[in-house]
Amino acid sequence: MPYETILVERRGKVGVITLNRPKALNALSSVLMDELARGLDELEADDAIGCLVLTGSEKAFAAGADIKEMQDKSYMDVYKADFITARWEHITRIRKPVVAAVAGYALGGGCELAMMCDFIIAADTAKFGQPEITIGTIPGSGGTQRLTRFVGKSKAMDMCLTGRMMDAQEAERAGLVSRVVPAAELMDEVIKVAERIADMSRPMVMMAKESVNRAYETTLSEGVRFERRLFHSTFATEDQKEGMAAFVEKRQPAFKHS
Ligand code: HXC
Numbered sequence: 001m002p003y004e005t006i007l008v009e010r011r012g013k014v015g016v017i018t019l020n021r022p023k024a025l026n027a028l029s030s031v032l033m034d035e036l037a038r039g040l041d042e043l044e045a046d047d048a049i050g051c052l053v054l055t056g057s058e059k060a061f062a063a064g065a066d067i068k069e070m071q072d073k074s075y076m077d078v079y080k081a082d083f084i085t086a087r088w089e090h091i092t093r094i095r096k097p098v099v100a101a102v103a104g105y106a107l108g109g110g111c112e113l114a115m116m117c118d119f120i121i122a123a124d125t126a127k128f129g130q131p132e133i134t135i136g137t138i139p140g141s142g143g144t145q146r147l148t149r150f151v152g153k154s155k156a157m158d159m160c161l162t163g164r165m166m167d168a169q170e171a172e173r174a175g176l177v178s179r180v181v182p183a184a185e186l187m188d189e190v191i192k193v194a195e196r197i198a199d200m201s202r203p204m205v206m207m208a209k210e211s212v213n214r215a216y217e218t219t220l221s222e223g224v225r226f227e228r229r230l231f232h233s234t235f236a237t238e239d240q241k242e243g244m245a246a247f248v249e250k251r252q253p254a255f256k257h258s
Pocket of ligand 1: 023027028065066068085105107109110135138139140141
């Protein structure tokens with residue numbers, strides 16, 4: 001079935017999903033989030049793809065959940081449907097890495113969606129915020145939780161209580177984004193980063209992702225034990241033998257992703 005609200009492209013080993021409701025600043029409607037889940041699954045299942053990129057437009061990564069769709073819902077509507085979180089968390093179950101390329105607004109659910117990716121590369125035009133408080137609600141898809149872990153309590157509280165935006169430079173200083181690049185170079189830079197990841201051994205990439213994510217969900221001692229078990233298991237792979245042999249023989253590794 002064709003997509004109406006997203007674009008899915010393959011650039012070599014990199015799969016790119018572009019949120020595509022420009023007139024609504026990529027407001028995250030139910031249709032869009034269903035299509036996003038489908039697009040992610042399509043790229044996850046494609047053996048030729050080693051890394052995913054999620055992006056929006058120059059003006060907006062996404063300006064939040066679709067307010068026009070939400071405004072008249074009742075408590076029972078949202079409670080029974082587990083609105084919207086159940087559908088949104090799909091992206092956190094993708095095992096290949098997902099890089100968010102953010103230009104312009106990443107607000108409310110848009111900021112939450114970017115934070116559900118594995119890391120964020122921002123254009124110098126990016127603006128992050130949790131403005132839900134200004135429309136009489138609060139973040140509903142991890143904004144109060146993930147933002148606090150990224151930038152600490154003080155900035156997270158400031159943003160969630162005032163609804164103010166953080167620009168790209170502040171976001172980089174605070175640790176919300178991994179790098180900031182000029183807007184005109186955003187996609188080229190992100191594709192380069194994603195290609196580099198896609199050239200690595202795929203199982204190692206998946207294990208590294210799983211292990212970093214574990215840091216958020218467990219104690220340090222359990223996390224370190226988990227990492228050590230995964231590290232040991234890499235010695236059962238062809239790619240570990242190839243990677244270390246290539247280093248010793250002063251050549252590039254040819255990973256078999258196994
Ligand atoms: C629906 C939206 C929208 C949104 C923008 N639009 N954001 N529609 N839901 N979240 C629409 C506008 O209604 C308008 O449509 C068009 O996009 C252009 O927006 P403008 O406001 O005219 O643009 P501009 O003046 O440049 O202002 C940009 C903006 C502003 C600052 C980003 O649009 C804005 O404040 N948006 C809402 C941000 C927000 O509150 N997000 C949180 C949503 S709640 P028309 O038809 O009039 O041209 C949320 C909760 C998540 O995300 C909960 C868990 C999932």
